[in-house]
Amino acid sequence: xxxxxxxxxxxxxxxxxxxxxDRRGYAGATLGEIAAAAGVTKGALYFHFASKEELAxxxxxxxxxxxxxxxxxxxxxxxxxxxxxxxxxxxxxALGADPVIRAAFRLGREDAGWQSAPTTSAPTTSGPATxxxxxxxxxxxxxxxxxxxxxxxxxxxRDLLAGARRAGELRDRAGGLGPETxxxxxxxxxxxxxxxxxxxxxxxxxxxxxxxxxxPCLVRPGTVxxxxxxxxxxxPA
Numbered sequence: 001x002x003x004x005x006x007x008x009x010x011x012x013x014x015x016x017x018x019x020x021x022d023r024r025g026y027a028g029a030t031l032g033e034i035a036a037a038a039g040v041t042k043g044a045l046y047f048h049f050a051s052k053e054e055l056a057x058x059x060x061x062x063x064x065x066x067x068x069x070x071x072x073x074x075x076x077x078x079x080x081x082x083x084x085x086x087x088x089x090x091x092x093x094a095l096g097a098d099p100v101i102r103a104a105f106r107l108g109r110e111d112a113g114w115q116s117a118p119t120t121s122a123p124t125t126s127g128p129a130t131x132x133x134x135x136x137x138x139x140x141x142x143x144x145x146x147x148x149x150x151x152x153x154x155x156x157x158r159d160l161l162a163g164a165r166r167a168g169e170l171r172d173r174a175g176g177l178g179p180e181t182x183x184x185x186x187x188x189x190x191x192x193x194x195x196x197x198x199x200x201x202x203x204x205x206x207x208x209x210x211x212x213x214x215x216p217c218l219v220r221p222g223t224v225x226x227x228x229x230x231x232x233x234x235x236p237a
Contacts, residue, residue: 108148
């Protein structure tokens with residue numbers, strides 16, 4: 001019972017921290033305001049998090065776990081390339097509904113020093129069916145400067161794209177920076193376009209239009225029709 005209450009308190013602090021980091025940025029959010037928003041004392045906050053840096057890492061870690069879990073489920077339910085398409089829809093929906101995801105991206109854009117510390121993401125299953133952490137082979141020099149949560153998202157995109165190449169879904173089966181540059185740049189741009197709010201219907205329309213243009217560049221002639229470029233189900237507002 002005590003442990004469950006402690007976990008609930010920690011969860012409220014992470015959620016409250018995410019809301020304020022998203023709204024005010026790392027520098028603008030204070031621990032006092034976060035504790036008040038979570039409905040706990042500042043002492044209770046310090047029991048769970050020794051500093052604002054530690055809380056920011058917890059927010060980023062929760063966002064990373066959510067992203068990796070969602071993308072692994074999407075990949076398991078379809079081909080790697082279809083999973084990548086669906087991951088884009090998941091991301092823009094999360095940007096509209098989940099302050100933890102929005103906060104992780106904002107924290108990643110702010111060079112606050114603490115970002116060099118690793119997040120505490122849950123372990124992932126190895127193998128081509130899982131969108132796990134980026135491997136050394138997938139960290140192309142062209143994207144070495146991507147930092148923060150953008151780096152996590154870019155790594156997931158690269159791994160799904162590599163899985164699509166292994167599965168023979170791409171026209172460029174030998175590899176190369178062209179497809180990766182195109183897809184990773186477009187995928188990371190989704191956060192920039194949709195982070196500040198956009199109606200759900202417009203988000204879906206624009207992501208679908210993006211993939212209508214990207215797919216013919218990526219897949220073999222005659223195979224475009226084998227992929228769904230629209231959401232598989234109605235998206236939440």
